Amino acid sequence: SVLGLTYGERAARHSNPAARSLLETIERKRSNLCVSVDVSKKANFLSVIDAVGPYACLIKVYLSIIHVHLPDMIELLFYVLFILLLDVCTHALSILPLASYVSLKTHIDIIEDFDDDLIKQLTELSAKHDFLIFEDRKFADIGNTVALQYSGGVHRIASWAHITNAHPVPGPSIISGLSSVGLPLGRGLLLLAEMSTKGSLARGEYTEEAVRMARANRDFVFGFIAQRRMEGVGLGAEQNEVLDQNEDFMILTPGVGLEYTGDNLGQQYNTPRKVVLEAGCDVIIVGRGIYGKSNTVNVASAQTLAERYRDEGWRTYEERLKL
């Protein structure tokens, strides 16, 4: 089984460049820790990443929670108003007979207005500390829309994020849309097969379908956000499906904490030990367990905790190898 192999040995089993590079980074840095930086102020965001970078193989970000600067915001508002006005006019003309119904739908993410400095600094930190960047965008729309969201808009995610993720809910077309942008750039995709939250609907047949979708797209989808390994999942005897011995999906697992069991908004935590040893996951994703819960980020303590999670994750992996 995959669990008997080292991360380095598994790198050669992946054709996707982002997957290979992640596995090599894990091996080189002896770290299976991904730090999740859900910090909304640019200065804090960058200083946490600079502090924890040496201990992480991967940094997970979600750039939409970074506040837009005020001047940008005003410009953005004018732009949105202009688009809305245009949309109202065209809608009003075309659906005049149905005048009671005017609907507007925008994707604010695909509007061009962004200061690239944050991306520049993030990319510099990624080179300085030797980690990959994972934008936790959780795409969930039709293929055409996600391709636009991934390539363009404010954040131009595909241009800097080595890895991103998507909900399987729209079906295989979401992978086609994203891979049309990401594959030529050497990017990789994770599917959200399960969630860590209480009452999650991503279970049972939904999870099985997610794994089947990934199997059909192994050049681009190299793993899952999940709480356990997926080797046997979605293989039905009735369809004569057997496990391909070369299959090696990476499992990246959020909901990891040493101290807490959850928060008051449905998050549930497991220890690194449980996640890596019992559930056989490959990368632990840790956020508030490292950068804390308050608005004022304590960089020194984030650094100490990142080191602690890295050591715990790596020790447990070495223990797993010996099983």
Ligand code: 5IU
């Ligand atoms: N995240 C989860 N659970 C999931 C998925 C994503 O916690 O099932 I999918 C994200 C949310 C947050 C990070 O960005 O992982 C976990 O942060 P904390 O360690 O602070 O709970």
